[in-house]
Amino acid sequence: MEQLAPTFWQQKYANAETPWDIGYASTPIVQYFQNMDNKEASILIPGCGNAYEAKALAALGFTNITVVDIVPEVIEKFSAECSQHGWNVKAVCADFFTLTQTFDCIVEQTFFCALLPTQRLSYVQKMRQLLRSYGVLVGVLFNREFDKAGPPFGGSVAEYEPLFKTYFSSVQFSPCTNSIKPRMGAEVWMECS
Numbered sequence: 001m002e003q004l005a006p007t008f009w010q011q012k013y014a015n016a017e018t019p020w021d022i023g024y025a026s027t028p029i030v031q032y033f034q035n036m037d038n039k040e041a042s043i044l045i046p047g048c049g050n051a052y053e054a055k056a057l058a059a060l061g062f063t064n065i066t067v068v069d070i071v072p073e074v075i076e077k078f079s080a081e082c083s084q085h086g087w088n089v090k091a092v093c094a095d096f097f098t099l100t101q102t103f104d105c106i107v108e109q110t111f112f113c114a115l116l117p118t119q120r121l122s123y124v125q126k127m128r129q130l131l132r133s134y135g136v137l138v139g140v141l142f143n144r145e146f147d148k149a150g151p152p153f154g155g156s157v158a159e160y161e162p163l164f165k166t167y168f169s170s171v172q173f174s175p176c177t178n179s180i181k182p183r184m185g186a187e188v189w190m191e192c193s
């Protein structure tokens with residue numbers, strides 16, 4: 001499968017060219033987990049970058065969080081932060097497509113849009129594989145196109161729905177009313193199980 005080389009992402013971080021990095025956890029994701037009672041649920045955050053969502057979830061009391069990124073430096077930095085602050089998060093440097101463990105919940109935050117559009121079906125298939133039978137994929141997807149060549153690669157609900165329905169029996173995209181200000185109106189909330 002054709003994909004962007006890990007060095008592509010490594011250089012972006014090394015050169016501090018990370019416009020996707022909002023510097024804090026995405027509001028819709030935090031609000032979703034504020035309403036989740038099962039703090040022992042196993043949660044995966046793939047393409048985590050600086051892993052703000054993981055920090056927020058750890059602060060909410062979730063005890064079984066795994067973050068994955070393909071850039072070693074990003075995972076090393078986050079692991080050091082975890083040790084320093086005593087956050088109970090497993091940080092793994094790996095290619096998402098090679099993961100084998102299964103999870104109760106997987107969180108999407110600017111990972112889908114970072115992959116080549118030709119990888120989208122593989123993404124959906126892999127998500128289904130990594131989720132337990134009752135598991136849920138939640139998060140935000142862009143519902144817009146971008147002028148410049150990606151990443152990020154945009155898209156629309158009309159494209160996403162048939163794609164996710166290939167592997168998920170319940171697919172819900174709803175207007176995201178609690179997006180961060182710069183992304184308001186540009187993303188949708190997704191829940192697939």
Ligand SMILES: C[S@@+](CC[C@H](N)C(=O)[O-])C[C@H]1O[C@@H](n2cnc3c(N)ncnc32)[C@H](O)[C@@H]1O
Nearest residue numbers: 009020021047048049069070095096109110114
């Ligand atoms: C656009 S960034 C988003 C980072 C983070 N989610 C955020 O919102 O700040 C995409 C991230 O996915 C990582 N990534 C790209 N391809 C990957 C892959 N195949 N497996 C794991 N991580 C990957 C990149 O290194 C990068 O950190």
